[in-house]
Amino acid sequence: RSRGLGDVYKRQGYEVRSGIWVWGSMGRLPIAWRALKDTCAGMWKGRTSMHDRILAALRTSKADFTEIRIEERQVTTIAYRGRDLETASAVIDVGGIVRCLCHAGGWGIATFNDLSDLATRVGQAYECARAVQPQERVALASVPVSEDRITVRLERDFRGVSMADKKALAEAYNHILLAESAAIVDTSCRYEDSFSRVYYANSEGTYVEEERPM
Numbered sequence: 001r002s003r004g005l006g007d008v009y010k011r012q013g014y015e016v017r018s019g020i021w022v023w024g025s026m027g028r029l030p031i032a033w034r035a036l037k038d039t040c041a042g043m044w045k046g047r048t049s050m051h052d053r054i055l056a057a058l059r060t061s062k063a064d065f066t067e068i069r070i071e072e073r074q075v076t077t078i079a080y081r082g083r084d085l086e087t088a089s090a091v092i093d094v095g096g097i098v099r100c101l102c103h104a105g106g107w108g109i110a111t112f113n114d115l116s117d118l119a120t121r122v123g124q125a126y127e128c129a130r131a132v133q134p135q136e137r138v139a140l141a142s143v144p145v146s147e148d149r150i151t152v153r154l155e156r157d158f159r160g161v162s163m164a165d166k167k168a169l170a171e172a173y174n175h176i177l178l179a180e181s182a183a184i185v186d187t188s189c190r191y192e193d194s195f196s197r198v199y200y201a202n203s204e205g206t207y208v209e210e211e212r213p214m
Contacts, residue, residue, distance in 0.1 A: 054201045057118035063100035063126045065140060067202035070096035073194055078167050080174040080189040088167060100125040106132030145205040152211045158193045166191055
């Protein structure tokens with residue numbers, strides 16, 4: 001997939017993924033959650049300008065055809081193994097892909113997980129496309145231009161549910177498993193939710209935004 005996760009580092013028992021604190025012990029949970037909320041606020045602040053940033057990058061392309069796809073994804077995971085809380089994490093991923101087509105060359109691709117310089121990624125994809133030596137000319141099918149924004153309305157938005165409540169739900173189901181019989185010595189119980197925003201645009205004028213809760 002085009003989405004990039006970023007590097008993972010170990011720091012004093014934490015994991016840091018794409019700049020987000022991920023915690024693995026209940027003693028650290030409140031501190032990590034506050035850090036997560038502060039970081040999320042900064043990341044999502046510029047989301048409304050995504051349309052302008054993508055179109056501006058497309059205008060710099062020298063290719064015959066260019067498309068950009070970007071995905072932002074928030075994921076919460078809680079996992080129990082036996083009586084132990086194995087994982088409690090909240091991660092934000094962001095990344096994308098640029099594809100360029102040159103009729104005198106072929107397809108060129110550039111992937112990224114840093115949105116700060118989309119025009120540079122477009123240029124990289126264009127240079128890759130020029131370097132291709134195709135045996136025959138690539139012809140694209142004619143597709144109508146589309147502009148759309150697909151949003152979802154959730155009966156209960158899980159993004160508004162606290163980490164403590166999600167942890168309590170997973171813990172309750174895990175307790176049901178453990179309480180079934182004294183012969184049960186191990187269990188595996190996992191809670192996960194995710195919410196993605198996908199942006200797609202091309203040089204022919206199509207622009208689509210889509211929300212994908214899972």
